[in-house]
Amino acid sequence: MTSPADTHSDDILQGLNPPQRRAVETIEGPLLILAGPGSGKTRVITHRIAHILRERRVMPWNVLAVTFTNKAAREMKDRLEGLVGPDARDLNVGTFHSICSRVLRREAESAGLALGSNFAIYDDGDQLNLVKQALREMNLDEKQYRPQAIHALISRAKNDLLNPMQYAERVNKYFEEVAARVYRRYEELLRQNNAADFDDLILLTHQLWRTHPHVLRKYQDRYLYIHVDEFQDTNKAQYELVRMLAAGTPETPGHLNICAVADDDQSIYSWRGANPRVLIQFETDFPGAQIVLLEQNYRSTQMILDAAQNVVQHNRLRRDKHLWTDKSGGDKITIHEAYNEEEEANFVADEIRTHVARGAFQYRDFAVMYRTNAQSRALEEQFIRSGTPYVVVGSKKFYERKEIKDVLAYLRLLANTRDTLSLQRIINVPNRKIGPKTLAEFMAWSQRENREPLDALATIDAHPTLSTGSKRALAAFHAILVDLQSAAKELPLPALIDRVLERTGYAAELRDGTEEGDERWTNVLELRRVAEDFSEIEPQTALALFLENVALVSGADTTQNGENGDLVTEERNAVTLITLHAAKGLEYPAVFIVGLEEGVLPHSRSLENETELEEERRLAYVGITRAMRRLYLTRAFKRSFYGGSSVYQEASRFLEDIPPALVINSRQRSRTLGTSPDAERPSQPSRLPSSVRAPSHSPFSRQGDTSRALSHPSPRVATASTPAQPDVPEPATPVPAAADNLRPGDRVMHRLFGEGTVLKVDEGRNSTVVDVLFKQAGKKSLDLSFARLEKA
DNA sequence: CGAGTACTAGTTTTT
DNA sequence: CTAGTACTCG
Numbered sequence A: 001m002t003s004p005a006d007t008h009s010d011d012i013l014q015g016l017n018p019p020q021r022r023a024v025e026t027i028e029g030p031l032l033i034l035a036g037p038g039s040g041k042t043r044v045i046t047h048r049i050a051h052i053l054r055e056r057r058v059m060p061w062n063v064l065a066v067t068f069t070n071k072a073a074r075e076m077k078d079r080l081e082g083l084v085g086p087d088a089r090d091l092n093v094g095t096f097h098s099i100c101s102r103v104l105r106r107e108a109e110s111a112g113l114a115l116g117s118n119f120a121i122y123d124d125g126d127q128l129n130l131v132k133q134a135l136r137e138m139n140l141d142e143k144q145y146r147p148q149a150i151h152a153l154i155s156r157a158k159n160d161l162l163n164p165m166q167y168a169e170r171v172n173k174y175f176e177e178v179a180a181r182v183y184r185r186y187e188e189l190l191r192q193n194n195a196a197d198f199d200d201l202i203l204l205t206h207q208l209w210r211t212h213p214h215v216l217r218k219y220q221d222r223y224l225y226i227h228v229d230e231f232q233d234t235n236k237a238q239y240e241l242v243r244m245l246a247a248g249t250p251e252t253p254g255h256l257n258i259c260a261v262a263d264d265d266q267s268i269y270s271w272r273g274a275n276p277r278v279l280i281q282f283e284t285d286f287p288g289a290q291i292v293l294l295e296q297n298y299r300s301t302q303m304i305l306d307a308a309q310n311v312v313q314h315n316r317l318r319r320d321k322h323l324w325t326d327k328s329g330g331d332k333i334t335i336h337e338a339y340n341e342e343e344e345a346n347f348v349a350d351e352i353r354t355h356v357a358r359g360a361f362q363y364r365d366f367a368v369m370y371r372t373n374a375q376s377r378a379l380e381e382q383f384i385r386s387g388t389p390y391v392v393v394g395s396k397k398f399y400e401r402k403e404i405k406d407v408l409a410y411l412r413l414l415a416n417t418r419d420t421l422s423l424q425r426i427i428n429v430p431n432r433k434i435g436p437k438t439l440a441e442f443m444a445w446s447q448r449e450n451r452e453p454l455d456a457l458a459t460i461d462a463h464p465t466l467s468t469g470s471k472r473a474l475a476a477f478h479a480i481l482v483d484l485q486s487a488a489k490e491l492p493l494p495a496l497i498d499r500v501l502e503r504t505g506y507a508a509e510l511r512d513g514t515e516e517g518d519e520r521w522t523n524v525l526e527l528r529r530v531a532e533d534f535s536e537i538e539p540q541t542a543l544a545l546f547l548e549n550v551a552l553v554s555g556a557d558t559t560q561n562g563e564n565g566d567l568v569t570e571e572r573n574a575v576t577l578i579t580l581h582a583a584k585g586l587e588y589p590a591v592f593i594v595g596l597e598e599g600v601l602p603h604s605r606s607l608e609n610e611t612e613l614e615e616e617r618r619l620a621y622v623g624i625t626r627a628m629r630r631l632y633l634t635r636a637f638k639r640s641f642y643g644g645s646s647v648y649q650e651a652s653r654f655l656e657d658i659p660p661a662l663v664i665n666s667r668q669r670s671r672t673l674g675t676s677p678d679a680e681r682p683s684q685p686s687r688l689p690s691s692v693r694a695p696s697h698s699p700f701s702r703q704g705d706t707s708r709a710l711s712h713p714s715p716r717v718a719t720a721s722t723p724a725q726p727d728v729p730e731p732a733t734p735v736p737a738a739a740d741n742l743r744p745g746d747r748v749m750h751r752l753f754g755e756g757t758v759l760k761v762d763e764g765r766n767s768t769v770v771d772v773l774f775k776q777a778g779k780k781s782l783d784l785s786f787a788r789l790e791k792a
Numbered sequence B: 001c002g003a004g005t006a007c008t009a010g011t012t013t014t015t
Numbered sequence C: 001c002t003a004g005t006a007c008t009c010g
Helices: A018-025 A041-055 A070-090 A096-111 A124-137 A147-159 A164-169 A174-192 A198-211 A213-222 A236-246 A278-285 A302-312 A341-358 A373-386 A402-415 A420-426 A436-448 A453-457 A468-490 A493-503 A506-510 A515-534 A539-552 A610-624 A702-711
Strands: A031-035 A063-067 A092-095 A120-122 A195-197 A225-228 A258-262 A290-294 A333-340 A366-370 A390-393 A559-561 A575-579 A588-593 A627-640 A646-648 A663-667 A747-750 A754-763 A768-774 A778-783 A789-791
Touching: A018 A041, A018 A290, A031 A041, A031 A278, A041 A063, A041 A070, A041 A225, A041 A258, A063 A070, A063 A096, A070 A092, A092 A096, A096 A198, A096 A213, A096 A236, A096 A539, A120 A124, A120 A198, A120 A539, A124 A147, A124 A174, A124 A195, A124 A420, A147 A164, A147 A174, A147 A198, A147 A236, A164 A174, A174 A195, A195 A198, A198 A213, A198 A236, A213 A236, A225 A236, A236 A258, A236 A278, A302 A333, A302 A610, A302 A627, A333 A341, A341 A366, A341 A373, A341 A588, A341 A627, A366 A373, A373 A390, A373 A575, A402 A420, A402 A468, A402 A493, A402 A506, A402 A515, A402 A539, A420 A436, A420 A453, A436 A453, A436 A468, A453 A468, A468 A493, A468 A539, A493 A506, A493 A515, A493 A539, A506 A515, A515 A539, A588 A610
Parallel strands: A031 A258, A031 A290, A063 A092, A063 A225, A120 A195, A225 A258, A333 A627, A333 A663, A366 A575, A366 A588, A390 A575, A588 A627
Antiparallel strands: A390 A559, A627 A646, A747 A754, A747 A789, A754 A768, A768 A778
């Protein structure tokens, strides 16, 4: 390749396998790295960047690396610092959104984007509010046109690089026609508020570069070496942005030094407009691109890798890969079937505590993954009850708290006086006797007069109709703002927050001595602590940076403490609770994936559609491949949704895809009176696809032995010396446990037979047979290991 | 006019 | 169950 480094080994190239090394040494021209899970892609990217800095006379800021989350960016930067030292700080590493945001702030004024450089970034909630406002103005019924549905279409249009006019041209349903009209108004409102939504950050940067070739040129010459991680999750807007940068346009050709890292099996964001076709397009748009395959997995045992492969192999549209690991064998995968979500959570907590008590794992070695955020609830309850320390990653609950949003609204208004949405939020918080009527009256007036609300507020006395009381209230609010605005210019950020809290009376409102007030006050202090990181920066810049950070860093990057929900800033020895989506890119020694049920994983919204089902399958694949040594897949027979009614759940089809030879079934039946037949069926080696290596001959590694012993209280698991029957699942918990709380006279429910009364309980060696007299169906004898019986 | 209370309807994943 | 809206009371 370009470098003669073969002759002397050095720290940057050492320890790389041949394809990794090829990827690192391919510096010039387009490069596509197809990297399986755990194949060391972050290592490749960081080493490649270090290599570029050394081999080419370029400055750190000439290197761009785009990651999917801020967390990934931070990790990459940390690793780079270890490789190249303090220079790492000048590298451009960040998400599409953060990088674009910075470009826009720098260029906004000069490029006539109808966006001031102090623009606000509107998060999900803000965007929804804006859609609602547009709907109201247009007299459209929110019931008929659900704001979220409209917003989804708008967002999709933006991801496809369509402005309102272009989108209007290609609508083909009435609903979309309405959406197009709302989109137009929504855009006007954004600009009026001097605000950009998430999608705008990409869209507007693209627009800027497209319409201003000299600006594009500037960034092409700045970002000489481009890296894009998680390339398969790139949407059209993001792809076109990168293409413009790297390939350029006829008048401003690019330098073509782009390195895209992708795994089509881990494409899980199509609902956000991501389109794995970009992988094919890449090869078209960048002819002659080098392709490197990273197929050696350094993370997981063979057992886990086999399970993952078997699950994902059912997808039709994928490049086949040949992942392998030299970590042969390993512990079998535990599949656990619990009665309901409560017992599922209980099992998880128990299992973790047992492992920790025996010393081979720490709490921090575990992650529990789920499809939807709502599933964390049952887990959290059990974790709290059992005193198991945990953190929750992802759900940005902290930044969604009212008190946090309120304080942020004040700050946003100070940074951007045109942010009417924020103004409306806090004008009466705490209560200043400015109700919706007064507010509407005032807003209508400022609009009529064609003045910005904040400006109109200064002359509120001139308002024709408002009562003296209302005017006085508004004038008082204005006085507070004026004071805070001057404070914003000179005070360091934490001091500014203090001033806001005092001057607005918000502090007094919260610190009312109630427990709830205390908690909210603590949260506000938490926010203030985050702001302290910005103390050293010039006040106005600090404010803008802080708000940008909060807007863009609030998602999967935030970790909350269990129990109190505080933000977690330092690593804790605690179990991680995380969605499957947020888990991408991470790894844990032991992983639980909960809720493997039809309707949960795969999610009910995806059941109809083959394409979406494939994505769910990839989601399961992502989860499985996060595990290094131990993997648990759990499900519940019965799950309750929104509070009330519980529903019988069928086992996820993904469980069927895992060859029984890789699995140990474990059951907990304290209240379960039966299991589904398919769960009970003996494993059939014939179901094993030929591509799967039979693990029976591979002796368990020593470390595998210890952890397996830990994981299973009953040591009846086949050992290396008796590999002949490792496939026969035996109940981990003896079945009679179930019959404990079942006696003649008990009322029971059966899915098919309905309500009945237990007549007789026969506990055999391997099974328990119960005679039940059903109201409708009459007398039946049921084998508890097959029948789905529930205590009424 | 504003605040508190009864009802309804909606629930994937995230920058 | 919760958020968000519609209605009633002070």
